[in-house]
Amino acid sequence: LEKVKRKDQGLAQIESDAELSLRIYKEELAELDRAQKERQKQEEATIVALTEKFDEIQAKMDADHKIAVRMTHEEQVKYTIKERARLLAEYFERRKKQLAAKRAEAIRNKPPTRTQVRNMMINYLKHIVVSDEEETVDPEIFSTNMVRKFDRQDLVDLHILVMKRFKDNTPKGYSCFGEISREKVSSHQGNAGEDVDFKAII
Numbered sequence: 001l002e003k004v005k006r007k008d009q010g011l012a013q014i015e016s017d018a019e020l021s022l023r024i025y026k027e028e029l030a031e032l033d034r035a036q037k038e039r040q041k042q043e044e045a046t047i048v049a050l051t052e053k054f055d056e057i058q059a060k061m062d063a064d065h066k067i068a069v070r071m072t073h074e075e076q077v078k079y080t081i082k083e084r085a086r087l088l089a090e091y092f093e094r095r096k097k098q099l100a101a102k103r104a105e106a107i108r109n110k111p112p113t114r115t116q117v118r119n120m121m122i123n124y125l126k127h128i129v130v131s132d133e134e135e136t137v138d139p140e141i142f143s144t145n146m147v148r149k150f151d152r153q154d155l156v157d158l159h160i161l162v163m164k165r166f167k168d169n170t171p172k173g174y175s176c177f178g179e180i181s182r183e184k185v186s187s188h189q190g191n192a193g194e195d196v197d198f199k200a201i202i
Helices: 002-070 073-109 114-126 139-148 152-165
Strands: none
Touching: none
16 A cells, blocks of 8 residues: 555656646747747847838938939039139139249248348448447448458457367367477486487387
8 A cells, every 4th residue: 555655656646747838838939939039029020111212311312313414414524614613713822822922931041142241241231230429430441441341350359269269279180299399308217217219109
């Protein structure tokens, strides 16, 4: 009797497990169907949206085509001639400005001629402020006379200015030691008491 009860309990357990697994299988199958239907609805909605967008773009293209067809050949030629004339005028204006800028730059970079320098110097000398005590001198006469009359005092003043400007007045390549006389060097005695030749040291 006990064995029969155990057997019945085992069979009952197997039957309940089978029913449970069948119910879980059906639920999963229903969930899968629901997910597939949802995915299909989303795809259909996407297709509908894309179709509407495509139809809208196609309608715009058709409208543009109709406008282009409506335009006569004469209107197109007239429009292109006006556009070309405007572009050509803009190009010439731009080129004229570039050439003017180049000419101005060339004039600025060109060194002044002797006449221009002379005129600038005369103009400068004319506008120098002279005190009332000094007499005024015509700058043109003053500049030419100054070159002709160059006395000793002017030369001395120029020498002083040059000496102040250039402190070192020894010529390049001049050896200070080459000109020293033997008498000045002979005061130095070597180890043995004989005179040392300075040129031998150098």
